[in-house]
Amino acid sequence: MTDSVREPGIVAADASDLLAILRDGVPRTRAQLAEITGLARSTVAVRIDTLTAAGLVAPAGDDVSTGGRPPARIRFNPDSRVVVAIDLGATHGVVALADLAGTITTSESRRLLIADGPEPVLDWALEAAQRLFAATGRPLADLVGVGIGVPGPVEHSTGLPANPPIMPGWDRFDIPAYARRVFDVPVLVDNDVNLLALGEHALAWPDRSDLLFVKVATGIGAGIISGGRLQRGAQGSAGDLGHVRVPFSSETPSHGARDADLEALASGPAIARALTAAGIPAETSDDVVALARTGNPEVLQAIRQAGRDLGEVVATCVNMLNPSLVVVGGSLSRVGEQLLAGVREVVYQRSTPLATQHLTITESRSGETGGAIGAAIMVIQHTLGPGIASRPLPH
Structure with a gap:
């Protein structure tokens, strides 16, 4: 995100608090909003009028009358705008449209190689987004922003990739x-x-305020939700687990260079190399997943060991961050229980009892569109913040 696009949102600063309340999907009357916020009813009425003019709230029928005319209820109107969400991985891409609740309304996906370079990859993604948006028949003024995810470090303040290892x-x-x-x-x-x-938190675990999402695929990384907010760190590099050294202990079986990077031991390509060396040909994460489904004991053991290596690093994260939930996602999460079992085995052994007392370690539930949902939520959080006093919904 560059300074040139740090544009104001579509919500007046004095109306954003009301919208934040209504975004939970529960219709409310003006009197209820006044009670929640402590604002005067006249002030609430003016701000609701602003949100209505922008198309962001709409009537939701009448509440139960306690005598006299029943009070009207107001609801959030997520269909008023559209977000383009693009999720680019090392070998796949998903392009989607979402509403202001982060719900995917349509999407398109394909296999690709991020190593082909930015222009061909982005050209496909943007052309797909244009096709999807054109099919809606809506004016371009309805589009509030574009969110893009890439499989490498990003300087979030500028939106520029920073020395991404698998993105030449x-x-x-x-x-x-x-x-x-x-x-x-x-x-x-x-x-x-x-x-x-962001996508996993919103879609599957909205009630958990402290979550660690670990992606295991061609590379390995983590997303940190703490206090209900995504934590990017000072420059946007928080969660770069792939280059953390795995601390081998005396009971660790010899299976790689001593104190190797986590990515060199537990990523999809790393497991594939280990299997190939053992006489079981494999090259990619997909190959590992396919082999795991055959039930080959050597394959399952290699996956279990990758889970243990992952657990060595995750255990440190658990001790430091104290999440209530660790979610393992990415293409390698499809191998089945062995990867998670290896992670749990080490995390519960290495982490402190207080940190693991109520800890859940589970597989991702968000599926193929999880990254796109997160990209949409990133844009929504930006555009529904304080901004222009009112911008009427285009017709």
Whole structure:
């Protein structure tokens, strides 16, 4: 996200608090909103009029009357605007449209190689987004922003990838400027794991305020939700687990270079290399998943060991961050229970009893569109913040 696209949102600063309340989907009367906020009813009425003019709230029928005319209820109107959400992985891409509640309304996906470089990959994604948006028949003024996730470190303040190890040609490429040639709206870019964490949190675990999402695929990374908010760190590099050294202990079986990077031991390609060395040919994460489904004991043991290596690093994260939930996602999470079993085995052994007392370690529930949902939520959080006093809904 560059400074040039730090545009104001679509909600007046004095109306954003009311909208935040209504975004939970529960219709309320003006009197109820006044009671919740402590504002005068006349003030609430003015701010509701502002939100109505912008199309962000709509009538929701009458409440039960306690005598006299029944009071009217107001609801959030997520259909009033559209978000483009793009999730780019090392070998896949998902392009979607979402409403202001983060619900995916339509999507398109394909296999791709992020290593092909920014222009061909982004050209496909933006062309797909144009097709999907054109099919809605809505005016471009309804589009509030574009969210993009990429599989590498991103300097969030600028939206520029920073030395991404599996993205040759992408370093410091101006993704926001490239996308704005097609869609002249705010463009926000983040690491794909951060967006997976946002999507998983919103879709499956909205009641958990402290969550660690670990993606295991071609690379390994983590997204951190703490206090209900995504934590990016000072420069946006928080959660880069792939280059953490795995602390081998005396009981660790010899299975790689001593004190190797986590990615070199537990990623999909790393497991594939270990299997190939053992006489079981494999190259990619998909190959590992396919082999796991055959029930081959050597394959399952290699996956279990990868889970243990992952657990060595996750245990430190659990001790430091004290999440109530660790979610394992990414393409390798499809191998079945062995990976999770290895993670649990080590985390519960290495972490403190207080940190693991109510800890859940589970597989991701958000599916293929989890990253796209997170990209949409990133844009929504930006655009529904304080901004223009009122911008009427285009017709």
